[in-house]
Amino acid sequence: MSKVVNTESVIDLIKDLVNIPSPSGNAYRAIEYTEAFFAQRGIPTKKTLKGMLIATLKGKDDSKHRLLTAHVDTLGAMIKDIKSSGRLTLTNIGGFPWNFVEGEYCQIETSEGKTFTGTILLHQTAVHVYRESGKLDRSPENIEVRLDEKVTSKEEVEALGIQVGDFVSFDPRFEKTKSGFVKSRHLDDKASVAMLLHMADLLKEQNITLPYTTHFLISNNEEIGYGGNSSIPEEVVEYLAVDMGAIGDGQATDEYCVSICAKDSSGPYHLGLRKHLVQLAKDNGLTYKVDIYPYYSSDASMAIHAGYDVIHGLIGAGIDASHAYERTHEESLQNTGDLIFHYLQSKLINE
Incomplete structure (x- = not known):
């Protein structure tokens, strides 16, 4: 089957997004x-109070x-305290262990x-001074911003205007390699946002009218549970979350497929919609994996928990x-974007 999504355009959008x-x-x-x-494409939008x-x-x-x-x-952080030394302590926004950001550049x-820049470090970083620095707990008590x-x-x-409650963001360090990899913080979930934006472009360029009125919801609080x-x-009858596929030991997902989630920590996703997505992937020659994400939830599952009567998928x-x-x-961006394209033009599963 021919490819639909222009991955270079998607990657350009990812680069823009992760640097915001x-x-x-x-x-x-x-x-x-x-x-x-x-707005530049004449697509109407509305912003919610959230x-x-x-x-x-x-x-x-x-x-x-x-x-x-x-x-x-x-993910990010917020200033919890300003030390007498002039270093800053942090409280995390979203779920991550502190060693995942140790040594990272940041912006306050x-x-x-x-805006001010700094580096996230263990307080006892100097090995010429702190003999046991490698053994210390990477905790909010030991992590600080220089x-x-x-x-x-x-x-x-x-006196600079920095105070408790100021937001801290992490340097994304975006890079596209010659071998086709995209490396960056915040691919979760700006890679998906980029694909939805590119999809809007494709539909406009090809003058496609979708079979059903379709909404692209760009949420802003998913990492803290209420996106x-x-x-x-x-x-709305069907609600599809486009988010990251989880990779690790025991997982089917890899960096080259579109991952179709059967279940995460919130429970199973709608079986009929999952089967429909799998069939679309097969019919269009896409590389896909069905997977289970053990420590995960999505905006779609949160909508179900909020009481919405919709068919939900991920x-x-x-x-x-x-x-x-x-x-x-x-390749993963290609397979995922192409599945979105074909799903948007398919029938609802109950029709």
Whole structure:
């Protein structure tokens, strides 16, 4: 089967998105980017009170709707305390162990909108001073930010305008390799957002009218558990989350397939929709894996928990080293994007 998605365009969008700081609770600039993207293509959007963005493509049947979601918020941190030394302690936003960000460059955004850079380090990093540094617990008590400013006291830091509650984002370190890999923080879930944006382009370029009115919901609080679980139009019948496929020991997913989730920690996804997605993958010659994610939930499962009566599913590109320095391959983006394209033009499973 011929390929549909232009992976270079998707990767360009990924690069743009990951370089916009957007930890949960402070994702407004990334939302604004997606809002402008849809507006430039004449696709109407609305923003919810929670700050999510819903773009709507009118379909041939406006009585039954589909909704696809991807989240633009990422892991991050917030300043918990300013030490007397001028170093900063952190509290995490989203779920990750501190060793996953040790040594990473970061950016601090003050409430006045100023930005400062720094590095996340173990307090006892100097091996010439701390003999047991390698054995110490990577905990909030031991992890701190070394500011790239000439400060040696709490007062000097506060004079810069930095205070408790300021957001901290992690340097994505985006890179595309000659062998087709995409390496970056925050591929979860900006790779999926990029695919939905590219999908909007494809549909416009090819003048495709979808069989059903379809919404692209860009959520902004998924990493903290309440992303796309509200503001779902009552006409929505099928709700498909596009998020990362989990890779590791015992997992079927790899960096080259589209991962179709059968179950995560929230429970099974809709069996009929899963079978439909598998058949679409087979019919279109896509590389896919059906998998179970043991420590995971999605915006789709959160919508179910919130009480929405929808058919829910979950697919995504295979992402290695989730919540750390992540990686996927252009083949996975191709297979995932192509499955989205074919799903959007298929019949609802109950028809």
